[in-house]
């Protein structure tokens with residue numbers, strides 16, 4: 001038995017114990033890495049005679065060896081050469097520091113301004129008049145467009161209308177789906193901005209869903225035509241058996257924007273999973289509400305420097321707003337993409353739960369946009385980007401076109417409810433194209449990742465402040 005082997009046996013447990021305290025996992029330790037990689041651990045330097053060949057079973061000898069050789073050739077854990085990667089404790093430390101450093105600001109706001117978001121105020125965000133519910137009525141009316149799409153598809157399936165007529169009718173239905181709610185929001189004085197955003201968001205989702213519905217059914221008709229036996233797809237439901245109210249409303253409520261004939265289904269509803277998601281949804285709403293206490297005074301206090309164009313104070317306000325704004329965005333991400341969409345999916349036994357991917361590791365802007373909102377990204381790829389590429393449009397133009405459409409919808413969702421056309425959201429989205437080019441070209445690795453985080457942390461509050469400032473100026477004659 002070699003010297004090294006003997007020493008490894010005798011000192012092994014002691015070494016592992018020490019590393020467990022630090023890393024929580026002995027496998028991260030340097031020596032283990034060499035073993036895992038199948039490499040030979042580096043030979044220790046000669047340490048004198050007593051290290052050599054202790055007699056087996058001789059406890060005294062083993063102790064002497066251990067006492068005399070307490071060093072091995074190894075890197076410090078924080079050196080990249082150590083191969084160590086378990087930073088869980090440091091991540092927790094960051095969270096604790098973040099909470100502690102911001103708790104003071106949070107408290108200061110409550111002491112200075114009191115609790116700014118009370119339940120009555122929250123209700124008034126949605127309703128101006130308790131007897132008038134314009135956004136709820138608008139949402140109920142959306143059923144007309146859903147049923148119209150279904151009936152057009154049924155006519156197309158039996159051949160009572162031609163493909164071209166069907167297309168025209170669908171385009172008419174889809175255009176109305178965008179024009180009708182926007183004109184209602186613009187003309188109804190009883191509509192609040194938040195009610196407007198909510199109803200327009202639902203109509204936009206329906207627009208994307210019904211576009212996908214007509215596209216997919218058309219593809220299925222083409223497949224049916226191509227097949228002599230008339231059966232379109234080898235699945236549980238085949239075209240046109242899918243053109244039912246049940247199937248249509250399942251799709252309308254399912255957490256996806258892309259239609260298909262047979263969605264993957266989970267075998268049963270897991271009640272504990274459902275309750276956990278419900279609990280998370282309630283908790284996250286509370287968290288967002290609390291973070292708003294922090295944002296409201298910061299935004300209000302930002303108005304004066306913006307009016308006076310006091311640049312250094314503007315930057316200071318912007319940076320102050322960046323942290324709570326970013327926290328709200330992160331909580332919103334978890335609340336919507338994890339808790340809410342999983343809750344709905346579980347309830348409907350919808351099997352595809354890929355609502356987001358690891359966008360937090362994005363090293364490029366394009367990676368971020370392709371991974372943070374998977375339902376929208378899938379729709380963009382399936383119904384817009386890939387069809388354009390197939391028609392021979394070049395990749396850069398196709399990507400720019402996708403961002404153009406996305407920018408249009410961002411602006412649509414902000415400008416119309418605020419009744420204010422400023423194009424900040426549009427420009428913010430279009431700015432992603434040169435930013436993506438710049439980050440992709442000049443930054444990579446952690447620098448690229450830091451650039452993505454910076455654009456998220458700083459970019460959003462810029463847009464928020466622009467809109468709030470313009471809203472104040474338009475509605476209250478300028479900040480005081």
Ligand SMILES: CC(C)(COP(=O)(O)OP(=O)(O)OC[C@H]1O[C@@H](n2cnc3c(N)ncnc32)[C@H](O)[C@@H]1OP(=O)(O)O)[C@@H](O)C(=O)NCCC(=O)NCCS
Nearest residue numbers: 366369370373376377380381385386389390399402403406
């Ligand atoms: C524009 C956008 C669709 C590009 O996505 P991307 O993943 O970076 O695009 P890529 O060029 O890498 O390719 C995507 C797909 O197209 C395919 N593709 C690429 N070039 C192709 C070509 N010439 N012909 C056919 N297919 C092609 C790829 O194989 C890939 O297919 P896969 O998804 O099956 O693997 C994406 O950035 C996006 O969704 N942007 C908008 C996001 C948005 O606005 N979200 C709003 C959230 S609020």
